[in-house]
Amino acid sequence: MSKVGTKTLVIGLLLAGLVGIIGYKAVTKGHIRPLAIKSVSLPIKYVRTEGVFQYLSKNEIKTVLQPLVMTGYFDADMQAIHSTVATLPWVDTVTVKRIWPDAIDIKVREKKPYARWGKNSLITERGVIFTPNNLEQFKNLTVVTGPEMQQVKVLEIMKGIKTALADQSLQLMEFSVNDRGAWKIKLATGLEILLGRNEQLKKLQRYLKTLAVLKQEQVDAMAIVDLRYPNGYAVSWKPGTEEIDWSTIAIPNNEIQAHEKAIQSR
Incomplete structure (x- = not known):
């Protein structure tokens, strides 16, 4: 390697080290904040209730679910939603799933006395x-x-x-x-x-x-x-x-x- 090439390599390494030191000090002193990736919580706009209802009303289901769907699309606790609907006296079976990008789909089968x-x-x-x-x-x-x-x-x-x-x-x-x-x-x-x-x-x-x-x-x-x-x-x-x-x-x-x-x- 020529002397010119050697000098160029040394100068490049020194500059890289200097930039690294300056950047580290800037971050630690608060001049530059690290990049953070935040998850965006999409709101739930729709709760879809499906089934043949003779004794149970859709409004009754939506009322008990209201506190559970105030969170975002990804934050909604699907197990809690399932358990809450399943505890209603007239509910025989229930399935719950997310519908992209802003809905929760609930299918209910009623008990038959x-x-x-x-x-x-x-x-x-x-x-x-x-x-x-x-x-x-x-x-x-x-x-x-x-x-x-x-x-x-x-x-x-x-x-x-x-x-x-x-x-x-x-x-x-x-x-x-x-x-x-x-x-x-x-x-x-x-x-x-x-x-x-x-x-x-x-x-x-x-x-x-x-x-x-x-x-x-x-x-x-x-x-x-x-x-x-x-x-x-x-x-x-x-x-x-x-x-x-x-x-x-x-x-x-x-x-x-x-x-x-x-x-x-x-």
Whole structure:
């Protein structure tokens, strides 16, 4: 390398070092501020709510979400939004996602009440219990009660009972299972039926078979039917009912068999 080239290289290095020293001092003394990259927080302008709503309103969803969407597009806590919507009594499932550049999209599926659970709650066909504010509009649904955490099993039993009663054009209004496992049902006519803890469906079917050979006024006069007997049942009659001579309405065995064959041939 020539002497001229060597001198040029040395001078260049000295100048670079001098600029570095001056720059460092300027920054440390505050004359020059380091470049900082700040994230721009885009505002959320729209909250889109989708779904078929019969009991839940979009305004109800937007009201609970308002504090959560006041942040920016990137700062919004999607998990918090999901959890908040999911806690609304009528919400079955919910999905949440961002829509660029300024929207949040929320898809909601509503719960469908299948029956009432106790006095204050509803239950879906899958056995999900929830408690909305107003139950008045669901007063015609069947009322179901049972042991805690056994609602799915109780609901399946109730469905079988409803089917058996519907075959006789009877409507189930109440079904309960107590802590000892005893069943009790109440029909739309007001009739209460005690089924006990053993072979309940078999006993119910046996009672329903007798309805075909009883007079309607005799059935209507029943207040409580106790099926907790191995081979029959006891009846409590409504007040004012005349004493019934059971010998006049005894059911011959061949009539019961004929009724059973008629049911099987349907």
